[in-house]
Amino acid sequence: MNLYEYQAKELFKKFGISIPVGKHVATEADLQWNKFPVVVKAQVLTGGRGKAGGIKFANDIGDLQAKGKEILAMSIKGLKVRSLLLEEKLEIAKEYYLSITLDRSTKRPVIIASTSGGMEIEDVEDSKIVKYWIDPTLGYSSFIGREVSFKLGLSTEESKQFQDVLGKIFALYEGYDCELVEINPLVVLKDGKILAGDAKVVVDSDSLFRHKELFENPAERTELEELAFKRGYALVELGGDIGVIANGAGLTMATLDGLTLKGLKPKNFLDLGGSDDVEKVVGAFQILKEAKIRGILINIFGGVTHCDTVANGIAEAKKRVGINVPIVVRLSGVNEDLGRQILKENGIESYSDMMDAINETVKVVK
Amino acid sequence: MNLYEYQAKELFKKFGISIPVGKHVATEADLQWNKFPVVVKAQVLTGGRGKAGGIKFANDIGDLQAKGKEILAMSIKGLKVRSLLLEEKLEIAKEYYLSITLDRSTKRPVIIASTSGGMEIEDVEDSKIVKYWIDPTLGYSSFIGREVSFKLGLSTEESKQFQDVLGKIFALYEGYDCELVEINPLVVLKDGKILAGDAKVVVDSDSLFRHKELFENPAERTELEELAFKRGYALVELGGDIGVIANGAGLTMATLDGLTLKGLKPKNFLDLGGSDDVEKVVGAFQILKEAKIRGILINIFGGVTHCDTVANGIAEAKKRVGINVPIVVRLSGVNEDLGRQILKENGIESYSDMMDAINETVKVVK
Amino acid sequence: MSILVNEDTRIMVQGITGHQGSFNAIQMQKFGSKVVAGTSPGKGGSEVNGIKVFNTVKEAMKEDPNATFISVAAPYVLDAAKEAMYSGIDLIYILTEKVPYQDTMKIVSLASKLGKKVVGPNGPGVTSPFTCKLGIMPNQIFKKGNVGVISRSGTLTYEIVNLITTNGLGESTVVGLGGDPVTGMNYIDALEEFKKDDQTDAVAMVGEIGGTAEEEAAEYIKDRFNKPVVSYITGRSAPPGKRMGHAGAIISRGKGTAESKVKALEDAGVSVASYPYEIPSLLKEVLK
Amino acid sequence: MSILVNEDTRIMVQGITGHQGSFNAIQMQKFGSKVVAGTSPGKGGSEVNGIKVFNTVKEAMKEDPNATFISVAAPYVLDAAKEAMYSGIDLIYILTEKVPYQDTMKIVSLASKLGKKVVGPNGPGVTSPFTCKLGIMPNQIFKKGNVGVISRSGTLTYEIVNLITTNGLGESTVVGLGGDPVTGMNYIDALEEFKKDDQTDAVAMVGEIGGTAEEEAAEYIKDRFNKPVVSYITGRSAPPGKRMGHAGAIISRGKGTAESKVKALEDAGVSVASYPYEIPSLLKEVLK
Secondary structure (H helix, E strand, O other): OEOOHHHHHHHHHHOOOOOOOEEEEOOHHHOOOOOOOEEEEEEOOOOOOOOOOOEEEEOOHHHHHHHHHHHHOOEEOOEEOOEEEEEEOOOEEEEEEEEEEEEOOOOEEEEEEEOOOOOOHHHOOHHHEEEEEOOOOOOOOHHHHHHHHHHHOOOHHHHHHHHHHHHHHHHHHHHOOEEEEEEEEEEEEOOOOEEEOOOEEEEOHHHHHHOOOOOOOHHHOOHHHHHHHHOOOEEEEOOOOEEEEEOOHHHHHHHHHHHHHOOOOEOEEEEOOOOOOHHHHHHHHHHHHOOOOOEEEEEEEEOOOOHHHHHHHHHHHHHHOOOOOOEEEEEEEOOHHHHHHHHHHOOOOEEOOHHHHHHHHHHHHO | OEOOHHHHHHHHHHOOOOOOOEEEEOOHHHOOOOOOOEEEEEEOOOOOOOOOOOEEEEOOHHHHHHHHHHHHOOEEOOEEOOEEEEEEOOOEEEEEEEEEEEEOOOOEEEEEEEOOOOOOHHHOOHHHEEEEEOOOOOOOOHHHHHHHHHHHOOOHHHHHHHHHHHHHHHHHHHHOOEEEEEEEEEEEEOOOOEEEOOOEEEEOHHHHHHOOOOOOOHHHOOHHHHHHHHOOOEEEEOOOOEEEEEOOHHHHHHHHHHHHHOOOOEOEEEEOOOOOOHHHHHHHHHHHHOOOOOEEEEEEEEOOOOHHHHHHHHHHHHHHOOOOOOEEEEEEEOOHHHHHHHHHHOOOOEEOOHHHHHHHHHHHOO | OOOOOOOOOEEEEEOOOOHHHHHHHHHHHHHOOEEEEEEOOOOOOOEEOOEEEEOOHHHHHHHOOOEEEEOOOHHHHHHHHHHHHHHOOOEEEEOOOOOOHHHHHHHHHHHHHHOOEEEOOOOOEEEEOOOEEEEOOOHHHOOEEEEEEEEOOOHHHHHHHHHHHHOOOOEEEEEEOOOOOOOOOOHHHHHHHHHOOOOOOEEEEEEEOOOOHHHHHHHHHHHHOOOOEEEEEEOOOOOOOOOOOOOOOOOEOOEOOHHHHHHHHHHOOOEEEOOHHHHHHHHHHHHO | OOOOOOOOOEEEEEOOOOHHHHHHHHHHHHHOOEEEEEEOOOOOOOEEOOEEEEOOHHHHHHHOOOEEEEOOOHHHHHHHHHHHHHHOOOEEEEOOOOOOHHHHHHHHHHHHHHOOEEEOOOOOEEEEOOOEEEEOOOHHHOOEEEEEEEEOOOHHHHHHHHHHHHOOOOEEEEEEOOOOOOOOOOHHHHHHHHHOOOOOOEEEEEEEOOOOHHHHHHHHHHHHOOOOEEEEEEOOOOOOOOOOOOOOOOOEOOEOOHHHHHHHHHHOOOEEEOOHHHHHHHHHHHHO
16 A cells, blocks of 8 residues: 555654655645745655646745645646645755665565665666665664665765664564655755655555554545445456456456457456355446446356356346346356356356357457 | 562553552652552562561551551661552452563573462472463564463463463563563452552663663662762672672682681672773772771782782772771782782782682681 | 375364365365364364364374464464464465565565475465365366476466366476465475476466566576476556556566566576466477 | 684674774784674774774675674674674674673574574683684683683683693683673583584583573583583672672572582582682593
């Protein structure tokens, strides 16, 4: 789960990391400030807001209110700007980069730091990047901060502050089960003080049971995804027009890939998961009913999910949900024959082979 | 460093461990309470206060004030009672024992638990004690609590509360660098609720740099020890009448042992440590001047501490401190000859062999 | 021989009285696995289909298990894995999905220090027809044979194993690594086991988008593997930045695309299928 | 041969620019030890008596040290030890006193998982005349010989080593375990090293009150040690409940008395001296 900059900075504050003086503003009425110039930053869960006009400077109260209203009315990359962060303008001397994230290859958290901050870290040349992999059993220890800051070539005074920030963001990274904590830029002010100019925090959604004070930011999901999420389904909207229901993430992706290779555009990823429940199947159709599609392909390989259960679900859905686009069904595995029989009795044709079902889908939606 | 019961219970509260409703009272004027009967407990850093009359029940306000005054005026095992803890009287159903301490042999924290609480754990038979050694790299994990409580044979409801307490005292043990966290008795109330009847916490004095909110309880030291502590000396008062100054804890103990085997009673342990400083030697004499002694034995094996430095210190002390009991000096090791020469010039005889010095001490104090 | 599990594998099920735990304990028994003990705090003394239930792993060790099937809720997986490792269990299989990845990271790090093996979380486990199944794969899709299968998926693995079986081939061992960003065993670990396994003559490697495990496996195959490998990679049509069901199946910051994996594998001499059904014929070719 | 240290020992000094660090680095050099590097954050690039100073241990590894002398303030010892262990140093000697014992516990536990050896904290280190001194023992008291010495003390060790030397005997290696309640190496660890050491024909074991390490050593000597041992135990006159200078020298809850240790050692066939000066004659007797 991505946090908004203002939420991330609240966590920074909690962990004692210096941030600019700022104020989170959700309504036009709150557009008040008393020390100018001030920075007005759109709060959206996407990169590139600067280029999109989502960051502006205001020189007086009138300017602030005009620009604030303007940004509050914007959408950036399809996401509506719902609030702003007002912040003091900083006297920036240098911009550094600092993050902690998961390195999947080594299965360890990796510290990434650079004295070239303010741009995407992917655009910084490797020789200017310092990386340090942390042993999860050992955790963070001060020597790690020393190693990183000496490699960066920081001055003694900068090094001290940098190590302090690093220790604290590691505590945040661990304490809030983060996937990413990123400070870009990590600002060195003209007076030598170091603070977090921006803040990006991504929390592992699977860890939210132990961070009850955080709640999911809904803006990360489309309407259809939000609907599916609320009903307990794993759905990803893709933008095509063929509805897909399958079981297992891998098989569902393989189904999407098969349709795509055949020239169709899937509307969605929808995984029934390891369930064996008629209502779960019916519910999947209820969600797809809300989507604009030209047909539905159901691809089931029966294991934990029994084919007869799925067949009963499809038959139920046909009666109750009222889908008015073609439905193609593939059933294979546990109780396959029984499932195919149930479908037949309900006037639905089905296939045993996945490719046959994909080819049939191509045919019926043309 | 031992904490008083009331201090330990404040820490328990901080970690969410249930304690009785109570109030810490340092003056007679504060002897107020409104739900009787109430327990009045002397706050002293020694065991056996119950037997010594330091715990009493009061049935009304008059009774409380009388008994409170009485206990505030007491000394227990030589320690003056400086304050009281007033606590609600508990409806006790059962008394258990629970502690976490260091096991020196395995170099691990050990959980010790028993359903036979309320008495010294040393008096409980082994078959009724459950022990669990914790790997310091791993730390505490819930399964440890389950293992201990199943071995104790607790009921499901007790087990749940017990595991909760155990997890919390481990957090306290680690978080405050404790040598010991002990709950005896861990009380099961008639309504099934579990709480800490008593609380004993010993914090590692060497860890106080990271627990600045705790301050040393002075009552642990005698007046002479307090004087030495303030001046930065490691001194233990022993009760005899021969003053001892030596360097190194082991050699100092060996000096005391030697005197004792020869029938003398040492007044003190005083280790000059790994210093090489004339003033440190002079200061040791200044402390011993405050003690009632019949003679002083100085036993130095020169390494980091040079014999000539010690000799100069003794000569200085002779001039400035004015010791009027016999002084016997043993100097060996680095710069021994020079040191002996310096002493000779100042009219002080000295020995190279430790036994000769001990024998000489026996002779001069008779 | 098989890899990871065999006729000497003695399985304990942690969380045996739960729905998943009891169902799968019985399915494993039916497959022929030796399920020797289960744990469920507070239910010690009971039985599940003849399997003794204990309150703690320490007690369950009386039955001498050497592998565990962990099927407790996500918040308790770290504790359960520690309990198993510290009681002396050498092979830890974790079924549970949605385990916080930092917990998995701790389990994996601890396991490597203690010399333990971890399979999963969020995968179907390890199956060797028909000596032992430690996991949840459907019993009826297997045939004993000489193809090793490694996959990050569940159902897609069954699909492919079924294709192998119904096309006249058979499996030596099937390993489901799990769909999380951090898992215990990865492709290279499994390939190293297959390298030493006499029964295995070829490997089918099923990959998906996210991370760079397939790319690293390709490097390993190129330089250090001794048997033919065929592969299928899923998620070619997945958009960047979206998790495709599995927590680990995500293209982020340009990394983890299917294209990159397919290219790496092809560069390593691996035949990569476009559709799952092509796997058996690719295998037959390399096994000629 | 000696134990723990020898002519291949290459010493790094962590905290080399401090008073203790620089003084002892030079003393070790004078003794003949190879002191190859030092660390002092922020002072990288400087030198101490010809020894190169680095900002971090990782940088200092260029000089290929295999042992470290840690002489940083107590609050930083845990970090320094981790830095050394994680950089690949195998032998960690910690001079610092007043290290919180839970920090030492973590160091020792981590070291055992990583296969490292720890000597100290709060002890004088290890000296083998005259191949290597890793520690702070005075240079002039040694003579090469066949007596191994193990002690928890500092100055008392020097006293006894000096007695051994001046009475015509000599030392193979002298090990100061340290006076804290938790230390890395203990008596048994050192005895196991001496057991395998050809140069050592007898061991002098200097003990003190507190804990049960001497009692455990006595059990080990009785059952599994192969050379004669003589001993001196100090603290016979110490009252219970008082720390005698060393954090570990305390009789608590009836445990750790000198009587108990003397009895255990005598039961194991060890000759126990009443006064330090008796050690050389006891040694001469067992070495006959």
